[in-house]
Amino acid sequence: MAQDVAPIASPGTESPLPAAIETHDLTKRFGARRAVDSLSIRVPRGVIAGLVGPNGAGKTTTLRMLLGLIRPSGGNASVLGQSIRHPRTFMHSVGALIEGPAFYPTLSGGTNLSTLATLGRHRDADISGLLQTVGLADRARHKVGSYSLGMKQRLGIAAALLSNPELLLLDEPANGLDPPGIIEMRELMRRLRDGGTTLLVSSHLLAEVDQIADWLIVLVAGRAVYSGPAASLPGRQSTEILVATEAPEQLEIVARIARDRGYAVVIENGRARVAAPPAFAGELNRLAMQAGATLIELHQLQTTLEESFLQIIGEAT
Ligand code: ATP
Numbered sequence: 001m002a003q004d005v006a007p008i009a010s011p012g013t014e015s016p017l018p019a020a021i022e023t024h025d026l027t028k029r030f031g032a033r034r035a036v037d038s039l040s041i042r043v044p045r046g047v048i049a050g051l052v053g054p055n056g057a058g059k060t061t062t063l064r065m066l067l068g069l070i071r072p073s074g075g076n077a078s079v080l081g082q083s084i085r086h087p088r089t090f091m092h093s094v095g096a097l098i099e100g101p102a103f104y105p106t107l108s109g110g111t112n113l114s115t116l117a118t119l120g121r122h123r124d125a126d127i128s129g130l131l132q133t134v135g136l137a138d139r140a141r142h143k144v145g146s147y148s149l150g151m152k153q154r155l156g157i158a159a160a161l162l163s164n165p166e167l168l169l170l171d172e173p174a175n176g177l178d179p180p181g182i183i184e185m186r187e188l189m190r191r192l193r194d195g196g197t198t199l200l201v202s203s204h205l206l207a208e209v210d211q212i213a214d215w216l217i218v219l220v221a222g223r224a225v226y227s228g229p230a231a232s233l234p235g236r237q238s239t240e241i242l243v244a245t246e247a248p249e250q251l252e253i254v255a256r257i258a259r260d261r262g263y264a265v266v267i268e269n270g271r272a273r274v275a276a277p278p279a280f281a282g283e284l285n286r287l288a289m290q291a292g293a294t295l296i297e298l299h300q301l302q303t304t305l306e307e308s309f310l311q312i313i314g315e316a317t
Helices: 059-066 109-119 127-133 149-160 179-194 206-210 248-260 280-290 305-316
Strands: 021-030 033-039 048-052 074-079 094-097 167-171 198-203 215-220 223-229 239-245 265-268 271-274 295-302
Touching: 021 059, 033 059, 033 074, 033 223, 048 059, 048 179, 048 206, 059 074, 059 167, 059 198, 094 149, 109 127, 109 149, 127 149, 127 179, 149 167, 149 179, 179 198, 198 206, 206 215, 206 305, 215 305, 223 305, 239 248, 239 280, 248 265, 248 271, 248 280, 280 295
Parallel strands: 048 198, 048 215, 094 167, 167 198
Antiparallel strands: 021 033, 021 074, 215 223, 239 271, 239 295, 265 271
């Protein structure tokens, strides 16, 4: 089911830019367990890509391999056009927030950042600009110990941005955040994307990532069951019309009308489920009446994204 797209051409040049991330049969085994299993995916530049899958699907293991923190057991991958076998060639252009960020709680957010900038030799880092970007400018002088979880996460992202990276890898950045914190995190990610940063963001909640992702990779048991534009995720637009008739035998009339127009119909539990777009409901009502069937129920069912996700996961296991 994995999809692929042509490399994105950089404006005004002949040669296409390499993808931000590309993997070929990337595999990681822990003993007999394949945490990541022949993963072949691609993340174009300039997108927010969601890496989604249930717990244990292999998201963190994938991110750790891409960062050169653990070595693959097989296959290969490139980050910003450089092989992950040589992390030094791309690490200066990549920022990451993999585990919860560690800060000195008794120092202010600003002092924590400038300390990290000194330790990481990011001499040109614009600390106040970064605090502004992550929405912490007015709390920069306050101790990190007084920050909410969301503020600490955003300070973690500021720390990951110290090197002014082209690519940012975030492992479950919304974990543990309250709704306002989640909204702030989404806004921050959009701002970074709009500023030209490519983001790969993991989550076990498709609905959460779907709010911001341009690109989706769905992992199940270490394998990609979908990789492509978020808008093309199968099942996203699926709708059904549910119909009940005054007399149960009239359901056959409804079914015939819908099938004549090319829509699949299943009759179950005294109702007809018609796989048709919402716009067909009015026409179906009119035609059923003309054919002598009285509808006592007619409503549209929209498959939710979570249902599509569960269906994709179910088909893959
Ligand atoms: P979660 O959302 O729960 O963090 P995940 O999708 O990030 O899940 P991973 O943490 O990558 O999944 O784990 C994938 C599988 O690999 C799991 O079965 C996990 O137990 C196993 N695994 C991960 N790291 C190790 C390790 N260092 N040693 C042994 N097994 C590991």
